[in-house]
Structure formats: C-alpha cells, structure tokens
Amino acid sequence: MLWKRVIVLVFLSAFISAGYCPAAQKGGEILVSAAISLKEAFEEVSSICEKQTGIQVRFNFGASGLLQKQIETGAPVDVFASAGEKQMDDLQAKGLIISETRRNFAGNTLVLIVPAQPKITLRSFSDLPRPEIGRVAIGSPKTVPAGQYAEEALRNLKLWDALQPRLVLAENVRQVLDYVTRGEVDAGIVYASDMAGAHGEAAIAAYAPKGSYSPIQYPIAVIKETGNRADAQRFIDLIISSTGQAVLKKYGFVSSR
Amino acid sequence: MIWSALKLSLLVVSIATLVISVAGTALGYLFAKHAFRGKDILDALCTLPMVLPPTVTGYYLILLLGRRGLIGKPLFLLTGWSVAFTWIAAVIATTAVALPLMIKSARAAIESIDADYEIASRLMGKSELETFFRITLPLAGRGILAGIVLSFARAFGEFGATLMLAGNIPGRTQTMPLAIYEAVIAGQDEQAKWMALILTGISVTVVYLTNRLSRPKERR
Amino acid sequence: MLDAWIRKQLGSGGAHVLTIDVRVRVTGGITVLFGSSGAGKTSILRAIAGIVRPDEGRITLDEKVYFDSSAGISLPMQQRKLGYVFQSHMLFPHMTAEQNVLYGTNSDSRHFARERVRALFEMLAIQNTVARYPHELSGGEQQRVALARALATEPVLMLLDEPLSAVDVATRSRLLEEISAIQQKSGIPFLYVTHNPSEAVRLGNHMIVIDAGRIVQEGSPLEIFNAPKTAPAARVVGTENVFVGKILRHQSEDGTTVVDTGSCLIELPYNGMPIGSQVTVGLRSEDIIVSREHLTQTSARNVLAGKIRSVITDVDKVEIVADCGIDFKVSVTRAAVRHLHLEVGSDVYLLIKARALHVLA
Numbered sequence: 051m052l053w054k055r056v057i058v059l060v061f062l063s064a065f066i067s068a069g070y071c072p073a074a075q076k077g078g079e080i081l082v083s084a085a086i087s088l089k090e091a092f093e094e095v096s097s098i099c100e101k102q103t104g105i106q107v108r109f110n111f112g113a114s115g116l117l118q119k120q121i122e123t124g125a126p127v128d129v130f131a132s133a134g135e136k137q138m139d140d141l142q143a144k145g146l147i148i149s150e151t152r153r154n155f156a157g158n159t160l161v162l163i164v165p166a167q168p169k170i171t172l173r174s175f176s177d178l179p180r181p182e183i184g185r186v187a188i189g190s191p192k193t194v195p196a197g198q199y200a201e202e203a204l205r206n207l208k209l210w211d212a213l214q215p216r217l218v219l220a221e222n223v224r225q226v227l228d229y230v231t232r233g234e235v236d237a238g239i240v241y242a243s244d245m246a247g248a249h250g251e252a253a254i255a256a257y258a259p260k261g262s263y264s265p266i267q268y269p270i271a272v273i274k275e276t277g278n279r280a281d282a283q284r285f286i287d288l289i290i291s292s293t294g295q296a297v298l299k300k301y302g303f304v305s306s307r
Numbered sequence: 308m309i310w311s312a313l314k315l316s317l318l319v320v321s322i323a324t325l326v327i328s329v330a331g332t333a334l335g336y337l338f339a340k341h342a343f344r345g346k347d348i349l350d351a352l353c354t355l356p357m358v359l360p361p362t363v364t365g366y367y368l369i370l371l372l373g374r375r376g377l378i379g380k381p382l383f384l385l386t387g388w389s390v391a392f393t394w395i396a397a398v399i400a401t402t403a404v405a406l407p408l409m410i411k412s413a414r415a416a417i418e419s420i421d422a423d424y425e426i427a428s429r430l431m432g433k434s435e436l437e438t439f440f441r442i443t444l445p446l447a448g449r450g451i452l453a454g455i456v457l458s459f460a461r462a463f464g465e466f467g468a469t470l471m472l473a474g475n476i477p478g479r480t481q482t483m484p485l486a487i488y489e490a491v492i493a494g495q496d497e498q499a500k501w502m503a504l505i506l507t508g509i510s511v512t513v514v515y516l517t518n519r520l521s522r523p524k525e526r527r
Numbered sequence: 528m529l530d531a532w533i534r535k536q537l538g539s540g541g542a543h544v545l546t547i548d549v550r551v552r553v554t555g556g557i558t559v560l561f562g563s564s565g566a567g568k569t570s571i572l573r574a575i576a577g578i579v580r581p582d583e584g585r586i587t588l589d590e591k592v593y594f595d596s597s598a599g600i601s602l603p604m605q606q607r608k609l610g611y612v613f614q615s616h617m618l619f620p621h622m623t624a625e626q627n628v629l630y631g632t633n634s635d636s637r638h639f640a641r642e643r644v645r646a647l648f649e650m651l652a653i654q655n656t657v658a659r660y661p662h663e664l665s666g667g668e669q670q671r672v673a674l675a676r677a678l679a680t681e682p683v684l685m686l687l688d689e690p691l692s693a694v695d696v697a698t699r700s701r702l703l704e705e706i707s708a709i710q711q712k713s714g715i716p717f718l719y720v721t722h723n724p725s726e727a728v729r730l731g732n733h734m735i736v737i738d739a740g741r742i743v744q745e746g747s748p749l750e751i752f753n754a755p756k757t758a759p760a761a762r763v764v765g766t767e768n769v770f771v772g773k774i775l776r777h778q779s780e781d782g783t784t785v786v787d788t789g790s791c792l793i794e795l796p797y798n799g800m801p802i803g804s805q806v807t808v809g810l811r812s813e814d815i816i817v818s819r820e821h822l823t824q825t826s827a828r829n830v831l832a833g834k835i836r837s838v839i840t841d842v843d844k845v846e847i848v849a850d851c852g853i854d855f856k857v858s859v860t861r862a863a864v865r866h867l868h869l870e871v872g873s874d875v876y877l878l879i880k881a882r883a884l885h886v887l888a
Contacts, residue, residue, distance in 0.1 A: 081392070081476065089493045110392070110474040111489055119366070124374030124383075125474065126392055224492045247494040275374070423617045426578055429604040430611045431631035431680050441630075445621045 079106040080281045081126060083117040085133035087223065087243060088268070091301040092131070095294050102288070105281045113222070115193060121146055121273060128276040129285055131155070131268065134195035138269040145274065151282075152271040154306035155289045156298045158241040159266070160199055160258035165233050165251075172237060172255040175203070175262075179212040187229040187238040190219040195266075196226075200239040203263040227252060241266070246302030267306055309502055311478045312486035316506075319394060319469075319482055320462045323401040327409045327458045330402075332451055335413025336439065356468075357407040365400055365471025372399070372472065396473035397480050401465045405458040412457060416450025417443060456517050463510055529553040529684055529716070533574045534583040537567070537740075547571060547581075547740040553684065557710050557717040559731035559748060561724075562763055567740040568720045569614075572686050575718070576611055577604040588683060610677030610685040610715070614692055616669045618661035624648075624672045625657045631680035647675040650709065667698035674706070678713065685710075685717045691726060703729045704805070724752060724769045725807040725887035738763045753854035754836065761839075761846060761856075768810040768856050769887065774800050783828065783881055790852030794828040795884045807887040812846070812858040814883035818876045819867055829879040831855075835871055838864070849875055 084092050089111050096107035118137040121127055132138045141147050164172055170182050189197030204210040218235055220226045223244050230238040231251040272282040288294050356364045372379040374389045383389050390396050428438040466484040473480035483506050490499035531551045538544040547567045560568045573579045586594040593602045618627050632640035648654050651671040656664055670690050691699045710717050727734055727748045734748040744751050744760040752769045755761035772786035782797045833851030845864050847857045
C-alpha cells in the first residue's frame with residue numbers, strides 16, 4: 051500500500067517540476083549547446099541578446115563530442131555550436147539539424163605557446179625538433195579538435211615524426227595551457243582564442259604557417275526538434291552579425307572564411 | 308554561478324540521498340533475506356553502475372530516458388515532457404550511480420546480524436515488517452548509516468552520469484562538480500578554487516558530524 | 528498436545544547428510560529431547576517452531592494444524608504461539624530486560640501487560656535486572672530473562688534449546704529447580720532439548736532419545752539411563768548411571784555423606800550440601816563390581832543386593848542391568864560372566880566404592 055502512494059507522489063512531483071522548470075518550448079527561451087571554448091564569448095552575446103530581443107538564453111557547455119551525443123539521444127536543445135565541423139557533419143548526416151540554418155560563425159588560428167619565462171627561445175614551429183626542446187603538449191588528436199589540427203599542421207610541416215616521441219597528449223586545451231604554464235612541457239599548441247584568457251602565464255611564440263592546416267571553422271545550426279525555431283534563428287543571426295563577431299574577435303577568434 | 312551551483316547540488320544530493328537511503332536499505336534487505344528467481348541477475352544489474360565509468364552509466368540512462376529512449380519516447384509522446392536536461396535527471400543520474408554503494412552496505416550490515424534475533428521476534432508473534440523496523444534496523448543501524456554517508460559522498464561528487472543525462476545548464480542542472488569542471492576548462496581559476504573549497508568543506512563537515520552523532524553511547 | 532511427525536534431510540551430499548524421521552508427542556509436563564550433538568534435536572525443535580520447513584510431515588498442536596506437507600499447509604512462525612528459549616538467549620541487545628520481555632506482549636492493554644511482566648520478573652527473581660541491558664547481566668540472569676520473555680507471550684507450548692549449556696554449574700542446579708517450578712505453575716507443556724544427563728533426569732517427566740535423526744527409546748529418564756533397551760540407546764546415554772536422591776545426613780569424621788534415593792541408601796564422599804537438598808549422582812558402569820556373595824571386608828562402602836534383569840553381550844564387554852531398588856548398569860567382561868555364571872534372574876551383590884560416585888549438577 052505504502053509504495054503505491056510513493057509512486058503517485060513521485061509522478062506528481064515530476065509533473066509539477068516540469069511546470070516549474072519551463073521546457074525550452076516556451077516562448078522567449080532557448081537552450082544552446084556550445085563548446086566550452088566559446089563560453090565567455092557566448093555568455094557576453096547572450097546578455098546582449100536578452101537586452102535587445104528579450105530572449106532568455108540558457109547554455110549547456112561541454113565537449114563537442116559529448117554535446118553531439120546528447121543531441122543524438124534526444125536532448126531538448128535548440129541551437130548547437132560546435133568547435134569542430136565533424137560533429138556538425140555527423141548530426142547533419144543523421145538529419146538532426148535544419149540544414150538551411152547551418153553557418154560557420156567563427157574561425158581560429160593555431161599558435162605555438164611557451165611558458166612566460168621560457169628556458170629556450172622558440173621563434174617558429176620549425177624550431178621544435180631542436181634537441182634542447184623536451185616535451186611538447188597538444189590536445190589528444192582522437193578527441194580534441196585543437197589536437198587534430200595540431201597534428202595536421204605538424205604533419206604538413208614534416209615535423210610530426212621527429213616530434214612524436216616527445217608529444218604529451220592532453221584531454222583538453224586547458225590542460226595543455228596548464229602544462230605550459232607550469233613548465234611541465236617546453237611548448238604547446240593551442241588555438242589563438244585559448245590565449246585570450248591567459249594573463250601572462252604563457253606567451254605566444256609563433257603562429258602556425260597559413261596553409262599548414264585546414265581552416266578551423268566553428269559551425270552553428272538550429273536543431274531540427276527545436277520547439278522555438280524563431281528565437282533560435284535570432285540567436286544565430288546575432289552571432290553572425292557584426293555585434294556578435296566583434297565579441298568573438300575580442301576573445302581571440304577570427305572571422306570565418 | 309557559484310550560488311546556483313551550490314543550491315542545485317544541495318537540492319539534488321538531498322533528494323538523491325533520501326531516495327537512496329530508503330531504496331538501498333529496502334533492496335539490501337531483500338537481497339539479504341530472500342531468495343527469488345532472477346536474484347543473481349538483479350544483483351548484477353544493481354552492481355553495474357559501480358563497475359561502469361559514470362559516463363557509460365549516464366549513456367545507458369539517456370538511452371533509456373531520453374526523448375528517443377525506451378521509456379522516454381512513450382513518456383514524451385504521452386505528455387510532451389522529457390526528463391533529460393531537468394534537475395530530476397540530475398537526481399536520477401546521481402541516484403543510479405550511488406545506489407549500489409548503499410545496497411551493498413545495507414546488505415552487509417543486515418547479514419551481519421545473527422538471524423536468530425529476527426527469528427525470536429517472529430516467534431513472539433511479530434510480522435516481518437515490524438521485525439524489520441524494531442529489530443533489524445536498530446541492530447544494523449550503524450552499518451546502514453555508514454552506507455548513507457558513503458552514498459552521500461559519492462552523490463556530492465557525481466559528475467559523469469549527470470553530465471550525460473542532465474546536461475551542464477547553469478541554474479537548471481549545473482551542480483557543483485560540473486560548475487568546477489566548466490570553470491577549470493574555461494580558465495576561471497578563481498571560481499574553480501572557491502567552489503572546490505566549498506565542496507570540500509561541506510563534505511568534510513557532513514561526514515564529521517555524522518561520525519560524531521553515531522558514536523556509541525558511553526558504556527557504564 | 529503436540530503431535531509432530533517430521534521428515535527432513537539435512538546437509539547436501541557429502542559426508543554429513545542426516546535424515547531426520549521422528550514422531551514426537553508432547554502431552555504435559557516437561558518432555559526431554561535427549562541426544563548427543565549432531566543427533567538432530569535442535570533441527571526437530573526448529574521444525575516444530577516453523578523456523579525450518581520439513582521435507583515431509585504433519586505437525587499439529589491440539590486441534591490446530593501447523594504443518595501438513597500433503598495439504599501444502601505451513602503456518603508461519605508468528606502464528607504458532609510458541610515460546611522459544613535459545614541456547615544463547617538471543618536477548619535484543621538494544622533493549623533493556625524489561626523491554627525485551629514486554630516485546631512479546633500484545634499491547635491491547637499496556638497496563639495489564641506491564642503487570643504480567645512484573646509478575647514474571649518476580650517469579651524468576653530477576654527484579655533487579657529490569658532496567659539493565661543484556662550485556663550487563665550474568666549468564667544466569669540472561670537465561671532467566673529469556674525464559675520470562677518466552678513466557679510473556681502466553682504460549683501454548685514452550686520450546687527450550689539447551690538453555691543451560693552456557694550457564695555455570697552452580698547456577699545450573701538452581702535454575703533446574705526453578706524451571707521445574709515454573710512449568711508446574713504455568714501448566715504449559717515444555718519440550719526441552721539437552722545432551723546433559725543430569726538435566727534430563729532432574730527435569731524430565733518423559734524422555735525421548737534421539738540418535739542419528741531417529742528415536743531410539745522413549746520413556747522415563749531414569750529408566751532409560753540405567754536400563755537402556757537397545758544398543759543405540761545405550762550408546763547415547765553412555766556408561767553413566769544417573770539417579771536422583773536427597774541428602775540424608777553427613778558423616779564428617781568418616782568423610783562421607785549418605786543419600787536417600789527413595790529405594791536404597793548410598794554413601795558418597797563427603798560434600799557440604801544442605802540436608803534435604805536434591806542431588807543428582809553419577810556412577811560409571813565400569814566402576815561397579817559384581818559379587819555372588821555378600822562381602823563385608825572390602826573398601827567398598829556400598830554393598831547392594833539385587834537381581835539381574837538383563838544381560839547384553841558385546842564383543843569386548845557385557846552390559847548387565849541389575850535391580851537393587853534402582854536399576855544399575857554394570858559393565859563386566861565375558862570371562863567374569865562365565866566365571867560367575869551370571870544370567871537373568873541371578874541374585875548378585877553390587878560393590879560400589881563411595882569414591883566412584885560423583886555428584887552431577
């Protein structure tokens with residue numbers, strides 16, 4: 051008898067909370083899944099968005115791959131902004147986004163970074179194979195987009211084989227930055243935007259030569275199962291607008307090509 | 308960011324711990340005292356979240372409860388509501404991950420009691436339920452409390468499964484561990500540091516208080 | 528009246544498989560289930576209580592059917608209205624003595640329940656344990672509380688599983704008298720399991736001897752102990768002659784005490800027990816000498832005249848039962864039997880040294 055009452059109670063409270071925490075379908079609110087690297091830029095854009103249009107933007111920051119998985123399993127997301135094209139391609143192939151709304155909204159550049167007080171002076175990527183250089187950190191190419199681009203650049207620059215035994219693979223870009231800052235490694239490869247938040251802990255030694263890696267594009271799109279296409283589109287429009295682009299530039303991103 | 312994460316964590320963990328305490332003790336008792344068909348399979352299923360990485364547990368949960376999930380799909384079609392990405396999902400994920408700890412602790416505590424105590428109670432005319440509340444529970448009390456503290460600790464630090472099923476939405480599902488993760492990745496070290504301190508402080512305080520309160524009475 | 532036919536196989540394969548197949552009947556007074564460890568006595572008790580389920584059988588108490596395998600009836604433990612005293616008391620450690628005893632009472636009327644419990648505490652002389660916890664009590668006090676707790680439920684039958692085995696010898700004697708008194712006062716039949724001959728003899732109106740899961744003899748305890756009818760029964764009761772008597776007088780200068788068994792006087796080594804108190808005496812069958820003539824010039828303080836009732840011949844010994852007012856088991860060699868021409872009906876004298884007689888608890 052007791053457990054029957056408990057079950058009723060559970061369902062009741064579930065429904066009540068559903069009303070209490072409004073689903074994204076309600077007008078004026080959207081849920082944006084975005085790569086963590088976009089956090090500060092997007093948070094700033096969202097407050098502009100709220101002031102200008104009254105739309106409430108809720109964020110779900112995470113690793114692009116994880117966000118993709120969530121959308122595939124039916125997460126109630128309205129907009130997806132990925133740090134890599136692969137994740138968006140996969141969703142598009144599965145028919146989970148509204149293809150017409152897909153845009154590249156930002157780009158990024160690959161940089162070589164060193165500790166603020168480097169023991170060795172590096173001036174370009176080609177300095178890396180020097181014997182004085184110990185370990186070099188990059189994001190793990192398997193899971194970190196920045197790592198994939200780093201590998202591509204190193205391969206194209208014919209530095210990959212020489213550097214392979216000295217590479218330290220990190221789980222995310224933050225880790226790479228930490229390693230460099232603490233001097234655990236002598237150099238690291240990250241995005242220029244990652245350096246926007248670093249205050250004197252590390253320094254950019256060089257920019258990867260143009261053409262050594264494919265253009266880094268950040269795609270954004272409206273999810274097909276959205277309950278609020280209009281507001282979702284308005285958010286994307288804002289990101290692409292000069293206002294949005296200015297914010298992104300502030301945080302180290304470049305305009306998409 | 309800190310305060311909403313803290314509030315959410317406290318809410319999610321309190322509810323989860325409550326559910327775990329009751330369900331875990333009940334299941335622990337069931338496993339300790341009763342034989343039934345499929346017992347071994349149920350036992351394995353209940354142990355699974357302890358063995359799997361939390362992310363995998365979260366993945367199974369979202370497969371089950373997401374809008375396209377086994378249970379989630381009919382629920383969505385019926386009510387237009389999905390549990391994923393709500394604070395309830397955080398409670399579910401946390402409960403799933405910490406429940407096995409409670410079940411094992413409760414079962415061990417109950418099994419360690421000489422069965423003749425419960426038999427004596429039954430022979431004196433008491434039902435199984437009354438025997439459970441008046442004899443089994445008091446005698447197994449310490450072990451069960453230890454299980455609750457263990458589950459609470461696990462719940463408070465829960466990350467992987469919550470991230471999968473509930474997402475990382477500040478103000479709605481971003482618990483402390485998720486907030487700390489986000490702050491670290493985004494380079495917001497100050498925030499991360501403070502939150503880690505608060506998390507540690509609360510955990511240590513709770514465990515300490517529980518140990519003090521459950522100290523055995525002074526024996527004359 | 529309890530009628531329990533129980534058939535159960537214990538253990539699974541391997542060496543220690545014991546099959547219980549008994550029919551136990553308890554009418555009134557104290558019935559003793561006697562046997563050595565592992566004979567199955569406790570299992571029988573637990574089957575009657577409903578703690579374990581027989582493979583086959585039928586258990587009824589008065590008109591009520593507790594168990595019937597053919598009809599698929601098995602009354603759950605809590606409905607059997609039995610009082611159970613465990614070997615290790617099993618008093619709830621988190622409750623005081625009073626709370627333990629109150630536990631089994633129905634709180635239809637709190638007042639009456641408390642009154643009854645108070646009366647029980649008085650009857651068992653444990654008023655000073657009321658507010659204390661089990662771990663603070665002595666072994667004897669614990670078992671008394673356990674007894675009170677079982678009685679408090681107003682059972683129709685009391686089951687006791689070797690309740691005195693963990694109690695020291697001195698306390699045991701006192702407790703035996705009290706248990707006997709309580710049974711008589713309450714009128715509730717007791718089924719008492721033990722492997723101790725002294726307890727069996729002091730308490731039992733009726734004794735059932737269990738060996739390897741089966742009943743090997745039933746009857747009066749003294750009779751069975753001193754005149755077992757079959758070899759298995761004899762094996763179980765052992766070579767001990769057991770009888771009960773009252774201290775008649777002490778002869779301190781001689782260093783002896785005289786005990787009146789009701790049918791003959793026996794002289795034991797001096798003990799300081801009060802005149803008139805009950806005493807259980809043991810005597811090994813190997814310690815008795817058989818004589819065809821009345822000998823006086825020996826060191827044996829006891830020379831008892833009797834007639835041989837039975838002669839059981841074995842490979843290495845002969846077990847004789849002689850009636851000297853009480854039956855005595857005597858163990859002699861075949862040579863002796865031949866030499867003295869001992870047979871049923873022969874008149875003999877039993878020579879028993881005082882020092883061969885020992886006081887059992």
